[in-house]
Amino acid sequence: MHFKVISRVLGVLLMVFSLTLMPPVAVSLWFNDHNYFAFLIAFLITFVTGFIIWLPVYNTRHDLNTRDGFLITALFWFVLGLFGALPFVFSSAPHLSITDAMFESLSGLTTTGATVITGLDYLPESILYYRQQLQWLGGIGIIVIAVAILPMLGIGGMQLYRAETPGPVKDSKLTPRITETAKALFLVYLKLTLLCAACYWAAGMSVFDAICHAYSTIAIGGFSTHDASIGFFESNAIMAVCIFFMIVSGINFALHFFAWRERTLSHYWSDPELSFYVRVIALGTIITVSYLSYTQTYGFSTAFWHGSFELVSILTTTGFGVADFSIWPAFLPFLLFMLAFMGGCAGSTGGGMKVIRVMLICKQGMREIHRLIHPNAIMPIKIGKRSVADRVVEAVWGFFAVYVISFMVMFMLLLATGLDFITAFSAIGATINNLGPGLGDVTLHYGDINPTAKWILCFSMLLGRLEVFTLLVLFTPMFWQR
Amino acid sequence: MHFKVISRVLGVLLMVFSLTLMPPVAVSLWFNDHNYFAFLIAFLITFVTGFIIWLPVYNTRHDLNTRDGFLITALFWFVLGLFGALPFVFSSAPHLSITDAMFESLSGLTTTGATVITGLDYLPESILYYRQQLQWLGGIGIIVIAVAILPMLGIGGMQLYRAETPGPVKDSKLTPRITETAKALFLVYLKLTLLCAACYWAAGMSVFDAICHAYSTIAIGGFSTHDASIGFFESNAIMAVCIFFMIVSGINFALHFFAWRERTLSHYWSDPELSFYVRVIALGTIITVSYLSYTQTYGFSTAFWHGSFELVSILTTTGFGVADFSIWPAFLPFLLFMLAFMGGCAGSTGGGMKVIRVMLICKQGMREIHRLIHPNAIMPIKIGKRSVADRVVEAVWGFFAVYVISFMVMFMLLLATGLDFITAFSAIGATINNLGPGLGDVTLHYGDINPTAKWILCFSMLLGRLEVFTLLVLFTPMFWQR
Numbered sequence: 001m002h003f004k005v006i007s008r009v010l011g012v013l014l015m016v017f018s019l020t021l022m023p024p025v026a027v028s029l030w031f032n033d034h035n036y037f038a039f040l041i042a043f044l045i046t047f048v049t050g051f052i053i054w055l056p057v058y059n060t061r062h063d064l065n066t067r068d069g070f071l072i073t074a075l076f077w078f079v080l081g082l083f084g085a086l087p088f089v090f091s092s093a094p095h096l097s098i099t100d101a102m103f104e105s106l107s108g109l110t111t112t113g114a115t116v117i118t119g120l121d122y123l124p125e126s127i128l129y130y131r132q133q134l135q136w137l138g139g140i141g142i143i144v145i146a147v148a149i150l151p152m153l154g155i156g157g158m159q160l161y162r163a164e165t166p167g168p169v170k171d172s173k174l175t176p177r178i179t180e181t182a183k184a185l186f187l188v189y190l191k192l193t194l195l196c197a198a199c200y201w202a203a204g205m206s207v208f209d210a211i212c213h214a215y216s217t218i219a220i221g222g223f224s225t226h227d228a229s230i231g232f233f234e235s236n237a238i239m240a241v242c243i244f245f246m247i248v249s250g251i252n253f254a255l256h257f258f259a260w261r262e263r264t265l266s267h268y269w270s271d272p273e274l275s276f277y278v279r280v281i282a283l284g285t286i287i288t289v290s291y292l293s294y295t296q297t298y299g300f301s302t303a304f305w306h307g308s309f310e311l312v313s314i315l316t317t318t319g320f321g322v323a324d325f326s327i328w329p330a331f332l333p334f335l336l337f338m339l340a341f342m343g344g345c346a347g348s349t350g351g352g353m354k355v356i357r358v359m360l361i362c363k364q365g366m367r368e369i370h371r372l373i374h375p376n377a378i379m380p381i382k383i384g385k386r387s388v389a390d391r392v393v394e395a396v397w398g399f400f401a402v403y404v405i406s407f408m409v410m411f412m413l414l415l416a417t418g419l420d421f422i423t424a425f426s427a428i429g430a431t432i433n434n435l436g437p438g439l440g441d442v443t444l445h446y447g448d449i450n451p452t453a454k455w456i457l458c459f460s461m462l463l464g465r466l467e468v469f470t471l472l473v474l475f476t477p478m479f480w481q482r
Numbered sequence: 483m484h485f486k487v488i489s490r491v492l493g494v495l496l497m498v499f500s501l502t503l504m505p506p507v508a509v510s511l512w513f514n515d516h517n518y519f520a521f522l523i524a525f526l527i528t529f530v531t532g533f534i535i536w537l538p539v540y541n542t543r544h545d546l547n548t549r550d551g552f553l554i555t556a557l558f559w560f561v562l563g564l565f566g567a568l569p570f571v572f573s574s575a576p577h578l579s580i581t582d583a584m585f586e587s588l589s590g591l592t593t594t595g596a597t598v599i600t601g602l603d604y605l606p607e608s609i610l611y612y613r614q615q616l617q618w619l620g621g622i623g624i625i626v627i628a629v630a631i632l633p634m635l636g637i638g639g640m641q642l643y644r645a646e647t648p649g650p651v652k653d654s655k656l657t658p659r660i661t662e663t664a665k666a667l668f669l670v671y672l673k674l675t676l677l678c679a680a681c682y683w684a685a686g687m688s689v690f691d692a693i694c695h696a697y698s699t700i701a702i703g704g705f706s707t708h709d710a711s712i713g714f715f716e717s718n719a720i721m722a723v724c725i726f727f728m729i730v731s732g733i734n735f736a737l738h739f740f741a742w743r744e745r746t747l748s749h750y751w752s753d754p755e756l757s758f759y760v761r762v763i764a765l766g767t768i769i770t771v772s773y774l775s776y777t778q779t780y781g782f783s784t785a786f787w788h789g790s791f792e793l794v795s796i797l798t799t800t801g802f803g804v805a806d807f808s809i810w811p812a813f814l815p816f817l818l819f820m821l822a823f824m825g826g827c828a829g830s831t832g833g834g835m836k837v838i839r840v841m842l843i844c845k846q847g848m849r850e851i852h853r854l855i856h857p858n859a860i861m862p863i864k865i866g867k868r869s870v871a872d873r874v875v876e877a878v879w880g881f882f883a884v885y886v887i888s889f890m891v892m893f894m895l896l897l898a899t900g901l902d903f904i905t906a907f908s909a910i911g912a913t914i915n916n917l918g919p920g921l922g923d924v925t926l927h928y929g930d931i932n933p934t935a936k937w938i939l940c941f942s943m944l945l946g947r948l949e950v951f952t953l954l955v956l957f958t959p960m961f962w963q964r
């Protein structure tokens with residue numbers, strides 16, 4: 001482990017992050033909401049801490065190895081979550097406890113979008129803007145890490161993407177690759193955000209709301225500036241824009257990058273993961289809208305808009321709302337909730353286990369059934385025309401098992417803190433999948449549950465965002481040996 | 483597919499099964515409960531049907547292949563479930579609908595032990611005896627199939643046991659192997675049942691209750707002759723006997739066979755699956771008893787007896803009860819319920835996914851985490867000192883995925899029939915794991931849920947008992963080709 005280099009990276013990271021506390025100051029002054037002081041203090045603390053960490057090691061140079069990659073990735077979210085919580089603590093409205101501030105901050109950065117705050121419509125604009133910006137920053141972090149770092153670390157089958165990463169590929173060293181890739185992806189991310197904001201504005205949002213919601217849409221975050229979320233606007237045009245950009249943000253950003261660079265849509269058509277993702281969305285929408293109409297929960301028009309919006313929002317793990325899907329009839333709430341376990345494509349800002357893994361799991365299940373009938377046949381698992389290495393399939397299984405086991409353990413811990421079955425079940429599902437809203441007591445917000453439960457959920461958000469393994473590996477003795 | 487031979491096997495099976503309707507007639511006459519006529523009619527219908535199926539093909543001789551094995555195994559449970567339901571339909575008390583009778587019969591034969599009947603204490607003795615005997619017959623069927631047939635079919639990693647099966651091993655032909663193995667295992671099973679009955683009687687049960695409960699204990703069935711189940715007897719001695727024999731019945735019967743034949747306990751000590759099973763039981767008991775004491779749910783003595791009894795009963799998927807564990811505090815009901823997903827050892831009468839598969843899943847999860855740190859190290863998965871083939875590990879993963887996916891699909895179907903979340907969740911868990919009692923509306927019995935739900939649960943019981951794949955493979959077009 002190269003602790004000096006890791007310190008340098010973290011120091012720089014904190015100093016850069018501290019700069020992101022300046023836009024909220026500007027927003028505060030623009031709207032004159034008397035809250036700029038909270039951000040200034042937070043800026044000072046963050047910058048100075050970063051500087052103090054960075055100074056003693058500023059001229060250390062060393063290539064990072066895989067272990068350093070794990071540690072930096074995990075620390076990235078944890079440390080930013082910690083310092084990102086400062087404005088919530090210093091702000092006068094809302095004035096959050098340490099636990100609540102950390103929850104809100106981590107929920108923002110991991111693009112989970114679970115909130116402990118109510119009465120959003122009455123908060124200072126700077127705080128509202130800051131929450132949205134946290135998600136946006138988290139989103140770009142996720143994409144860079146998912147496309148550039150995770151394939152190299154070999155998390156749960158993501159070696160698959162090693163060859164497809166944009167930018168120069170050097171397997172043994174992280175640094176040059178991250179920089180190139182980060183630049184390329186950041187531009188795509190920025191352009192998509194601007195386009196989304198423009199569309200929201202054209203569809204009728206104020207400039208402030210358009211920017212804020214573009215942030216949390218492209219990041220698949222789900223934070224809103226209104227308690228009623230997207231439902232606040234009561235506009236089909238806004239819903240349509242939102243649905244479109246949620247689907248787009250759930251796609252592998254490497255595909256967007258290629259499409260942009262080569263000015264062609266051909267990469268989209270030929271991607272098997274995208275095709276699976278689109279078909280699941282289409283099928284899910286048909287089932288949801290039909291069942292809502294059939295049970296006369298809504299008239300057809302409302303069933304169509306609410307059904308497709310909620311399906312896309314939950315499946316992509318965005319978590320925006322226009323209707324309370326938790327009271328929809330029979331299996332619909334659970335169906336939507338289960339689809340969030342799939343989530344977005346790998347290399348997107350979406351949460352969940354990722355489409356590609358679910359595809360591989362289904363294909364392996366089918367293969368095992370076919371193998372029973374033809375025990376000696378050789379049946380490679382294929383994604384598109386490419387055979388998938390056994391090693392990758394094993395890694396995906398490992399991922400699935402550890403995901404399920406982690407879910408169970410945290411679920412039982414939540415039950416032990418006194419939450420009821422549905423609240424605990426959905427809260428873990430909503431956080432490990434980085435979805436946001438749950439069912440039961442956490443349908444609307446997470447403010448009323450006990451502090452211990454909130455910390456468990458913080459861990460769950462991190463676990464999901466770090467693809468489980470990146471975090472768990474730090475708890476093995478083997479990681480720290482030698 | 484050799485349909486003629488399959489018909490002959492089924493014909494013989496039905497004729498043999500019809501004979502098992504005679505002991506209830508004897509019980510009816512002995513207790514003079516005026517119910518013998520129901521069994522006589524059922525006997526006639528079953529025997530004649532079997533004879534009609536058998537007669538045209540009685541001199542067909544042909545070796546069975548693997549596909550025939552799948553079909554016969556699936557039909558074994560389905561056909562016996564169908565004809566086993568007859569006495570419930572013809573009996574005056576209880577007079578069950580076709581749905582309820584089929585549910586009760588399948589629940590008995592698959593040793594699930596979920597019941598639609600209440601007021602057991604007032605039923606004719608012959609019906610009570612018949613339910614217990616159904617479980618006992620199902621139990622021996624399971625063991626023979628699990629030890630002799632499934633390893634050959636290669637269901638979910640059970641090739642592991644191919645070399646360990648008692649009796650002569652011939653991989654390509656089923657017939658001689660089944661006969662030898664069945665005889666050997668039947669004797670072990672019978673001796674254990676007699677021993678268990680004797681212990682129950684010595685501990686204070688009536689002869690009738692002792693025999694009846696020995697049947698359902700050794701079969702890990704969970705049916706009782708009293709609504710209050712084992713709690714009816716209010717006896718620590720009986721609880722102790724029950725706990726011991728539930729644990730024993732959850733062990734691979736091949737181990738019992740070797741121990742008996744070679745007059746040694748050494749096979750027990752050296753079996754890694756058994757060691758894991760015992761350790762999970764010990765750990766689970768400690769957690770359960772401590773938490774019950776700590777929360778002052780019971781005093782220590784009651785916490786000890788009720789805690790260890792319910793843990794063993796649910797973990798082994800027996801489903802006997804002495805206390806309503808569904809109202810125990812916090813995570814305990816869910817913990818017990820989750821342990822039922824593990825269930826007994828392979829080759830036992832227990833349900834669930836089986837200990838060996840859970841072991842392999844945990845080991846693979848650990849291996850994937852270690853592989854992240856040492857990507858190029860070769861790390862074979864070992865059970866005891868033996869390396870497990872990759873093919874077996876893949877099969878176990880396939881099993882796990884299909885198990886979870888089947889669970890989800892059936893769960894949503896149940897929700898669609900109108901059951902609430904906990905009832906639906908636990909009902910599927912209790913049936914696919916062949917456990918019996920659920921939570922919510924199915925804590926006490928399954929009588930009040932809608933008929934559609936009952937049929938879904940029948941399918942779920944079959945699915946669990948047939949190790950999922952044996953049933954699902956019949957629904958693939960590939961199975962029926964050529």
Ligand SMILES: [K+]
Nearest residue numbers: 112221318435
């Ligand atoms: K989200």
Ligand SMILES: [K+]
Nearest residue numbers: 594703800917
């Ligand atoms: K049972």
